[in-house]
Amino acid sequence: MAVEQVKLVLIGVGNIGRRFLELLARKEDILRTRYGLELVLVGAGDTSGAALAVERLDPLQVIHLKRKGQGVAAYPLVGRPGMGTVELIQHAQADVLLEASPTNLRDGQPGLGCIEEALQRGMHVVTVNKGPLVLAYSRLAKLAAEKGVRLAFSGAVAGGLPTINIGRRDLAGSEILRLEGILNLTTNYILTQMAEGDKSYAGALAEAQAEGHAEADPSLDVEGWDAANKLVILAQSVLGHSASLGDVEVEGITGIGPEDLKQATARGKVIKLIAKAEREDGGYHLSVQPTWLDLCHPLARLRAHQMGIVYYTDTNGTITAIIDEEDPMPTAAAMLRDLINVYCNP
Numbered sequence: 001m002a003v004e005q006v007k008l009v010l011i012g013v014g015n016i017g018r019r020f021l022e023l024l025a026r027k028e029d030i031l032r033t034r035y036g037l038e039l040v041l042v043g044a045g046d047t048s049g050a051a052l053a054v055e056r057l058d059p060l061q062v063i064h065l066k067r068k069g070q071g072v073a074a075y076p077l078v079g080r081p082g083m084g085t086v087e088l089i090q091h092a093q094a095d096v097l098l099e100a101s102p103t104n105l106r107d108g109q110p111g112l113g114c115i116e117e118a119l120q121r122g123m124h125v126v127t128v129n130k131g132p133l134v135l136a137y138s139r140l141a142k143l144a145a146e147k148g149v150r151l152a153f154s155g156a157v158a159g160g161l162p163t164i165n166i167g168r169r170d171l172a173g174s175e176i177l178r179l180e181g182i183l184n185l186t187t188n189y190i191l192t193q194m195a196e197g198d199k200s201y202a203g204a205l206a207e208a209q210a211e212g213h214a215e216a217d218p219s220l221d222v223e224g225w226d227a228a229n230k231l232v233i234l235a236q237s238v239l240g241h242s243a244s245l246g247d248v249e250v251e252g253i254t255g256i257g258p259e260d261l262k263q264a265t266a267r268g269k270v271i272k273l274i275a276k277a278e279r280e281d282g283g284y285h286l287s288v289q290p291t292w293l294d295l296c297h298p299l300a301r302l303r304a305h306q307m308g309i310v311y312y313t314d315t316n317g318t319i320t321a322i323i324d325e326e327d328p329m330p331t332a333a334a335m336l337r338d339l340i341n342v343y344c345n346p
């Protein structure tokens with residue numbers, strides 16, 4: 001099989017970026033033999049600056065630097081302390097931008113500027129960052145179409161769970177009447193531990209933080225905004241429904257106590273934080289709310305480390321997907337899946 005060389009620049013070398021680099025090394029043979037791809041890292045950026053190579057960077061060397069607590073700018077000979085992310089994209093001779101910087105819902109930066117620069121330059125973009133998608137999805141999608149390149153983001157909505165791919169690819173030709181999702185791991189972990197482990201809200205949250213599922217500041221998760229962000233991305237990219245965060249009715253789980261969960265159990269139900277889009281007046285009504293589910297509901301039995309989505313359609317039936325996501329690897333693998341699809345399923 002002929003092998004195509006694809007040059008990559010990676011912004012953000014944290015939980016996800018580092019695991020993606022691990023995958024580049026681990027999957028090198030499969031990429032070559034099964035997909036005819038040689039993925040070559042030529043640039044990487046973090047808060048220290050950049051590493052920028054003409055030929056290639058060694059992904060394992062970048063991981064090694066990060067594990068030692070250093071930035072990519074410390075990469076021998078080709079480290080560029082203080083080089084900005086956009087400057088890196090301008091100088092890297094790359095085919096694809098991989099974007100894994102933190103989600104910023106105020107102005108989308110640094111991810112938004114990076115994605116715009118890359119698309120303008122005719123590079124494909126793979127991102128897991130919700131900020132730019134929530135704030136500027138239609139503008140970015142239009143720019144990608146104008147430039148004839150792909151904007152892929154299947155890992156941005158519930159990590160490895162194929163929420164976007166099922167909706168956009170597998171439901172082609174059908175009308176989505178409703179979708180329901182458990183799209184936030186932290187809140188599902190907390191509610192499940194409270195219901196099954198007899199924990200208090202504070203105890204379950206502390207456990208989620210200790211296991212690395214919740215941020216030190218978990219407010220975006222527990223107040224429902226992380227799930228709302230994901231719902232907005234689904235609405236725009238899958239349902240074709242133009243929406244912003246202000247269009248979502250949002251209620252988090254901070255008001256749910258052990259008593260509520262006991263009452264639900266006594267009535268043969270469970271409480272889950274459900275993100276929902278329901279067909280209404282030619283558009284969709286969007287909400288994120290703690291919801292009492294019958295035990296026969298496909299999302300009712302999701303365990304602490306699981307997320308899931310149900311699509312209710314007119315002609316393709318009802319489709320449920322569930323993922324066990326105990327660490328960030330499936331999200332990094334979603335970046336690789338997107339990258340493969342850009343080249344192998346144009």
Ligand SMILES: NC(=O)c1ccc[n+]([C@@H]2O[C@H](COP(=O)([O-])OP(=O)(O)OC[C@H]3O[C@@H](n4cnc5c(N)ncnc54)[C@H](OP(=O)(O)O)[C@@H]3O)[C@@H](O)[C@H]2O)c1
Pocket residue numbers: 011012013014015016017045046047048071085100101102103109110128129130155156158159327328331
């Ligand atoms: N973690 C998950 O399970 C998960 C799942 C789905 C989606 N996501 C999304 O994936 C993205 C990355 O998440 P993560 O957990 O990998 O985050 P993280 O561990 O905090 O890593 C963020 C990376 O971005 C770099 N960075 C931060 N600000 C920057 C700036 N201004 N310029 C250049 N680089 C900058 C950081 O640099 P330093 O290393 O120098 O600090 C770090 O390497 C986020 O948008 C997140 O919402 C995460």
